[in-house]
Amino acid sequence: MRTAIIGLPMAGKTSLFTILTGAHQAAHLGAMAVRVGVAKVPDPRLETVAEVFRPGKVTHATIEYVDTPAISKEALRDPAFLAGLRLVDAFAHVLRLFEDERVPHEMGSIDPRRDLEHIEVELLLSDLIMVEKRLDRLEKDRRKIKSAELDREFELLEKCKALLDANRPLRELALSEEEDKRIRGFGFLSRKPALCVLNLGEADAPRLHAIETKYHAGAAICGKIEAELAELSPEEAGEYLASFGLAEPGLERVVAATYSLLGLICFFTGSDTEVRAWTVPKDTPALKAAGAIHTDFEQKFIRAEVINWKALVDSGSIAHAREKGLLRLEGKDYLVKDGDVLQIRHT
Numbered sequence: 001m002r003t004a005i006i007g008l009p010m011a012g013k014t015s016l017f018t019i020l021t022g023a024h025q026a027a028h029l030g031a032m033a034v035r036v037g038v039a040k041v042p043d044p045r046l047e048t049v050a051e052v053f054r055p056g057k058v059t060h061a062t063i064e065y066v067d068t069p070a071i072s073k074e075a076l077r078d079p080a081f082l083a084g085l086r087l088v089d090a091f092a093h094v095l096r097l098f099e100d101e102r103v104p105h106e107m108g109s110i111d112p113r114r115d116l117e118h119i120e121v122e123l124l125l126s127d128l129i130m131v132e133k134r135l136d137r138l139e140k141d142r143r144k145i146k147s148a149e150l151d152r153e154f155e156l157l158e159k160c161k162a163l164l165d166a167n168r169p170l171r172e173l174a175l176s177e178e179e180d181k182r183i184r185g186f187g188f189l190s191r192k193p194a195l196c197v198l199n200l201g202e203a204d205a206p207r208l209h210a211i212e213t214k215y216h217a218g219a220a221i222c223g224k225i226e227a228e229l230a231e232l233s234p235e236e237a238g239e240y241l242a243s244f245g246l247a248e249p250g251l252e253r254v255v256a257a258t259y260s261l262l263g264l265i266c267f268f269t270g271s272d273t274e275v276r277a278w279t280v281p282k283d284t285p286a287l288k289a290a291g292a293i294h295t296d297f298e299q300k301f302i303r304a305e306v307i308n309w310k311a312l313v314d315s316g317s318i319a320h321a322r323e324k325g326l327l328r329l330e331g332k333d334y335l336v337k338d339g340d341v342l343q344i345r346h347t
Helices: 013-021 044-053 079-086 112-144 148-165 177-184 202-215 223-229 234-243 250-262 286-293 295-299 309-315 318-323
Strands: 002-006 025-029 032-040 057-059 062-067 090-097 194-200 219-221 264-270 274-281 301-308 328-330 340-346
Touching: 002 013, 002 079, 013 032, 013 062, 013 090, 013 194, 013 223, 013 250, 032 079, 044 057, 044 264, 044 274, 044 309, 062 250, 090 112, 090 202, 090 250, 112 148, 112 194, 148 177, 194 202, 194 250, 202 219, 202 223, 219 250, 223 234, 250 264, 274 286, 286 295, 286 301, 286 340, 295 301, 295 340, 301 309, 309 318, 309 340
Parallel strands: 002 062, 002 090, 057 274, 090 194, 194 219, 264 340
Antiparallel strands: 025 032, 032 062, 264 274, 301 328, 301 340
């Protein structure tokens, strides 16, 4: 899963990218030059499971973030910029809520709701232009040939146009699985899940969670505090966060919110060689989860031994859990739960 960090100039996009990934590399998203980084997913459960197996290696799940150029009307008229945005799975939209006279705001004043609406409108317009162009093309094609396939696409895009004309994003459109598959190739920007991340000033940090609730934001960070955390030891960082009334760093809040937004969960595998966290969508069948580990596991799947991570930790070992009858044998259609520990049986 790839999440693009977007926002107006000077909103704190690059600060968030650095907080999440710590490092970056130059890359291209379509024809757009971007910076790509990978965030390690913090998960205390994984460390606890690792104490059971005592492996040589512990591997966290990861999530990819892309630091894109700032959103502007000019950028959204650039085909390369638009094509790059269409390739990602979701947006993390950084909204400025910090005051700093040294950092001018493009819109002249601090108003995250206005900024959000401004960018959302630009994304809607971009989608509307694409829909109208495709409808014009379909209209011409339908005059030449009779095709049920073209008719279905035309009707679906008419629904999209009606919603966009009403200034509503396409993510609000309820579609069947077939309809969703039909329009997925367009990469509509307003169809993508969007996480709002507020960038606060230091004075607002103690009220971080209240501000998240006030603005209905997915997460909030204080870029200045988070930057300072990077220079501290884990113990000092914990004390520093506590001084602002914060229990966890911004990395944990944003990654958790991203997982929730995208409907993702983690399951674990373990041995004395490696304990590892794996990311899959909610309601993933055991067969597909096995395939996430290795394609051979999916092709040669027999059964999955399953136990909740806490039940395993309380048992002390896989052997003791098996003796207690806590390990369940599940078939290929079992829907993997967040926190499951899986042992895949295969031929």
